[in-house]
Amino acid sequence: MKRSGLITTKMGMTRLYDDSGVAHAVTVLSVGDCAVIGNRTMEKNGYVANVLGIREAKAKHVAKPQIKAAGKAGVKPYRKIVEFRCTDDCVIPVGTPICASHFVAGQFVDVQATSKGKGFQGAMKRHNFGGKEATHGVLKAHRSLGGTGMREWPGRVLKGKKMSGQMGNETVTVQNLKVFGTDEAENLIFVEGAVPGCNGTFVLITDAVKKEQKDLPVPTSQKKDVEPTETKSESVAEEVAE
Numbered sequence: 001m002k003r004s005g006l007i008t009t010k011m012g013m014t015r016l017y018d019d020s021g022v023a024h025a026v027t028v029l030s031v032g033d034c035a036v037i038g039n040r041t042m043e044k045n046g047y048v049a050n051v052l053g054i055r056e057a058k059a060k061h062v063a064k065p066q067i068k069a070a071g072k073a074g075v076k077p078y079r080k081i082v083e084f085r086c087t088d089d090c091v092i093p094v095g096t097p098i099c100a101s102h103f104v105a106g107q108f109v110d111v112q113a114t115s116k117g118k119g120f121q122g123a124m125k126r127h128n129f130g131g132k133e134a135t136h137g138v139l140k141a142h143r144s145l146g147g148t149g150m151r152e153w154p155g156r157v158l159k160g161k162k163m164s165g166q167m168g169n170e171t172v173t174v175q176n177l178k179v180f181g182t183d184e185a186e187n188l189i190f191v192e193g194a195v196p197g198c199n200g201t202f203v204l205i206t207d208a209v210k211k212e213q214k215d216l217p218v219p220t221s222q223k224k225d226v227e228p229t230e231t232k233s234e235s236v237a238e239e240v241a242e
Helices: 064-073 123-127 232-241
Strands: 006-017 023-030 035-040 047-055 078-085 110-115 119-122 165-167 173-184 190-192 204-209
Touching: 006 047, 006 190, 035 064, 035 078, 078 204, 123 165
Parallel strands: none
Antiparallel strands: 006 023, 006 204, 023 190, 035 047, 047 078, 110 173, 110 204, 119 165, 173 190
16 A cells, blocks of 8 residues: 655744653644645556645646646646655545645654755865864865875766765655644644755655554545634633623
């Protein structure tokens, strides 16, 4: 069994406490309006997958082929569209909204996002080089890269040599992060640990491939009508009115 993943938006990090009073650093991921907008079948496409979209977009901000595909499927165009491979028993009908309870507390997930871009950086920051000595004849070269090439043969810098260059702004996958919990009312997922990317980045979250998962909703969980929690200020205002 292989379930579909979700497209989420990184909201930031915070601290939550478990029943024992232990603090956990968690990343808040918003599922938002993520929904299934298409399916891939073995007969037509040669593989099975769910096509998910998130953040409904205006027609002027979407390419014409995407608008035509959305109209053919009978759904609205979305800003971010991703396919998630799955098995036949995990195919989700088109138009089904996805909720945060697709993942359960305690399970492990893999997350993928684009990391923060840090521009052109030196070898010490980019590859954690130790640098040269602070004295003993070293002059104005304490953070330099050092020798990179060869002598007569092969007389060039080999491919893959760790050197200065562009850092960040690349696809990063972090495996085996634990789901601390979910908030169905606000459609949020709380994942323990750090997730790559800045706030507002689209984050793909799937079941961990290196962990055995049990008691997961198949193919997904149905969204429940959860009323928002009454705030303290509202309860106080009602007491004053009475």
